[in-house]
Amino acid sequence: xxxxxxxxxxxxxxxxxxxxxxxxxxxxxxxxxxxxxxxxxxxxxxxxxxxxxxxxxxxxxxxxxxxxxxxxxxxxxxxxxxxxxxxxxxxxxxxxxxxxxxxxxxxxxxxxxxxxxxxxxxxxxxxxxxxxxxxxxxxxxxxxxxxxxxxxxxxxxxxxxxxxxxxx
Amino acid sequence: xxxxxxxxxxxxxxxxxxxxxxxxxxxxxxxxxxxxxxxxxxxxxxxxxxxxxxxxxxxxxxxxxxxxxxxxxxxxxxxxxxxxxxxxxxxxxxxxxxxxxxxxxxxxxxxxxxxxxxxxxxxxxxxxxxxxxxxxxxxxxxxxxxxxxxxxxxxxxxxxxxxxxxxx
Numbered sequence: 001x002x003x004x005x006x007x008x009x010x011x012x013x014x015x016x017x018x019x020x021x022x023x024x025x026x027x028x029x030x031x032x033x034x035x036x037x038x039x040x041x042x043x044x045x046x047x048x049x050x051x052x053x054x055x056x057x058x059x060x061x062x063x064x065x066x067x068x069x070x071x072x073x074x075x076x077x078x079x080x081x082x083x084x085x086x087x088x089x090x091x092x093x094x095x096x097x098x099x100x101x102x103x104x105x106x107x108x109x110x111x112x113x114x115x116x117x118x119x120x121x122x123x124x125x126x127x128x129x130x131x132x133x134x135x136x137x138x139x140x141x142x143x144x145x146x147x148x149x150x151x152x153x154x155x156x157x158x159x160x161x162x163x164x165x166x167x168x
Numbered sequence: 169x170x171x172x173x174x175x176x177x178x179x180x181x182x183x184x185x186x187x188x189x190x191x192x193x194x195x196x197x198x199x200x201x202x203x204x205x206x207x208x209x210x211x212x213x214x215x216x217x218x219x220x221x222x223x224x225x226x227x228x229x230x231x232x233x234x235x236x237x238x239x240x241x242x243x244x245x246x247x248x249x250x251x252x253x254x255x256x257x258x259x260x261x262x263x264x265x266x267x268x269x270x271x272x273x274x275x276x277x278x279x280x281x282x283x284x285x286x287x288x289x290x291x292x293x294x295x296x297x298x299x300x301x302x303x304x305x306x307x308x309x310x311x312x313x314x315x316x317x318x319x320x321x322x323x324x325x326x327x328x329x330x331x332x333x334x335x336x
Binding site (some may be wrong): 005006027028029031032033034037038040041042043044046062063064074075076077078080081082083084085087088089091093095097123144146149164 | 173174194195197198199200201202205206207208209210211212214229230231232242243244245246248249250251252253255256257259262263265291312
């Protein structure tokens with residue numbers, strides 16, 4: 001069953017593709033552990049980036065994934081949506097392994113992050129200030145890049161870091 | 169933090185919407201438990217239905233999710249892709265909680281399931297017969313339907329069953 005590994009050595013092209021998939025995302029599929037059962041659970045969440053390129057989402061305490069992340073911050077985010085055209089199974093996508101870190105509303109970065117989020121998801125202005133909503137960083141601990149059939153890469157957090165000229 | 173529940177009583181409209189999301193899907197996001205770390209992991213998989221309407225996927229032993237499903241069959245499948253138009257966060261989607269059941273290649277149903285799969289995903293003819301590929305049923309144990317902002321439903325496996333006239 002352990003045949004040849006489909007994993008290729010990480011190169012600059014793979015890093016750039018991963019970064020592009022993160023930067024272009026406006027939503028993704030978030031996997032968490034259901035605290036009631038210990039089983040995995042996946043749902044759609046908003047997914048953008050902060051000024052430093054770190055994945056950032058906005059979640060409600062009324063949702064299952066938020067309760068799950070408060071109980072166990074380990075999660076995984078899939079970005080790279082195929083849209084309506086082409087073969088969804090050869091469309092590049094990135095599985096990010098991450099830890100959720102809730103942004104304190106009273107913290108010094110909150111106002112900047114709120115502004116950044118609203119710049120990318122203007123409609124969230126309708127609910128971002130509701131007290132059950134939280135901005136949450138998804139801090140990558142690793143990633144798998146699937147660049148299409150047979151083109152797979154294992155990436156580190158450093159591989160996912162934005163290029164220096166992208167600003168912080 | 170436990171405010172009013174956003175969950176509505178399940179009605180026929182919710183059941184039909186859930187069924188439509190399952191039937192229309194050709195791919196989805198599959199969450200599994202990473203056997204190396206115990207953390208959740210989400211990746212894109214093909215996702216169709218068998219003749220009875222049960223979710224069915226085709227996976228390779230070379231992929232992480234297959235190794236994970238062999239170690240722990242608990243998984244979750246998100247279907248209901250927003251495509252390129254509209255607001256992805258108000259697009260209806262369904263989180264299915266499921267158990268993976270690998271279809272035996274020597275079993276009596278394999279040929280029919282293989283034919284069904286190829287009918288829905290013709291391109292898979294290029295690789296479905298490779299020995300590292302397996303058809304896998306994702307047997308629902310429950311589901312969450314998010315029909316858009318504030319329209320959430322908790323569904324049972326019975327709620328997900330196709331209407332009688334859909335054939336089996």
